[in-house]
Amino acid sequence: MLPLAFMAHGHCYLWDLKLTALHVVSSGLIASAYFAISACLIAFAILAGKTVNIGYILYVYAAFVLSCGIGHALAIAEIWHPIYWATGAEKFITAIISVHAAFLTPRTLQEALRLLTAQRRMSDRLRDSEERFMKFMDNSPALAWIKSSDRTMIFASKQVVVTFGAASPVGKKDEEWLPEDVAEQTKANDLAVLATGQTLKTVERVPTPDGKDRYWQVYKFALDTSQGRFIAGCGFDISEQQAIAQELERSNTELQQFAYVVSHDLQQPLRSIAGFSQHLQMRLSAQGLLDDESRSFLDRVIRATGRMKSLINDLLAYSRAGSKEGIEEVEMNLCLADVLENLRDLIEESSTAITSDYLYPAIANQIQVFLLLQNLITNAIKYCGDRSPQIHVTSIRHANVCWFSVSDNGEGIEEKYYDTIFEVFQRLHGAEIEGTGMGLAVCKKIVEAYGGRIGLTSGLGVGSTFWFTLPSAQLGSGNPR
Secondary structure (H helix, E strand, O other): OOOOOOOOHHHHHOOOHHHHHHHHHHHHHHHHHHHHHHHHHHHHHHHHOOOOOOHHHHHHHHHHHHHHHHHHHHHHHHOOOOOHHHHHHHHHHHHHHHHHHHHHHHHHHHHHHHHHHHHHHHHHHHHHHHHHHHHHHHHOOOEEEEEOOOOOEEEEOHHHHHHHOOOOOOOOOHHHOOOHHHHHHHHHHHHHHHHHOOOEEEEEEEEOOOOOEEEEEEEEEEEEEOOEEEEEEEEEEOHHHHHHHHHHHHHHHHHHHHHHHHHHHHHHHHHHHHHHHHHHHHHHHHHOOOOHHHHHHHHHHHHHHHHHHHHHHHHHHHHHHOOOOOEEEEOHHHHHHHHHHHOHHHHHHOOOEEEEOOOOOEEEEHHHHHHHHHHHHHHHHHOOOOOOOEEEEEEEEEOOEEEEEEEOOOOOOOHHHOOHHHOOOOOOOOOOOOOOOOHHHHHHHHHHHOOOOEEEEEEOOOEEEEEEEEEEOOOOOOOOO
């Protein structure tokens, strides 16, 4: 036999057909499996390499497996062809790759262990977070739920089941477990959230199993995820507050009616007393029977009835001050002009100088704002001391709030009285200055009815600035001066 006359590997099998077929099929299957495994490793390396630091290792393992597959493929060809140099070279390449893979294996195991540990910790944190969330939901007095885009309940807190005494609504739509009218109400709110994606704050009425209506302050908002938009919501039982508000509204209505009746019934006798006193004063004077002491007594009666009439009118105004009927956009510049026209005589008699900047429009009741400005300007004139009154009215608009102020050069007020003067029947002056002590109380009640605030800054001898806030409206047709 010549040294270089290599034989095909089939001679080793004596060209036995069955034995040859066994080796060919086995090597072919192994090669195919190695090719598939290497392809999977390469694909996984491409995907996983973006998130974890094992991409290079996977490529080495893929090369090792691919090389092994090629070796088995060459073994099949070697049965018929003496390609021993090719198979030897392939084995050498496989050896280099396998040594490199063996060198990288500890690093691979370390990285795999790190990933497994991180995953376990993440799973533990996620489980703990879910347990805390569920405990919070189970112990919270608020209702909480999540619905899918087709309004099917996918999560409901324990309080939902406890409150409505029914089986868990998970997997159901509202119309499947709520009364028809209530379900229609919640459906409309859900669709609004799905359509706009904006948070919805509303009050929903839902009856309980005992047949009583309960009112809930509900917040609904959209949850946008990779799986689509969901509806999340929470609700707080405000039934007691609702009942109190309804009772308060009823009481206020009755109080206004009572105040009107009382003021009407009391003013008639006062008019009679004042009229008869004046008539008696004139008759006795004409007959020469009225001495100075009697005249003084009758004057005091007439003045007292006048003060009582003013007090009754102020009480009536106070009872009506909290009403929010007739709310509209009030052009404050026009309202101030009406006030100044109504106070023209007082302004001229006191030589009052009144200036104003542009007043931004507000949302309120026209008559109440008129009364508010009139009371503040009247007080600024009355409590000016010996000075000629100088009054300035201005406003500032910020976001949805208008800030108004009425400044004067009057006597000023000590800081300790800043809160007292807004209380009913509280006055800092005696009978030398006419008044009932109701004006600022009425102002405060008007402002607070619209969610505003009222206050002042002042100092003795430097005048006062009374300020208040009201909800702002869009700018009117006038332009700021």
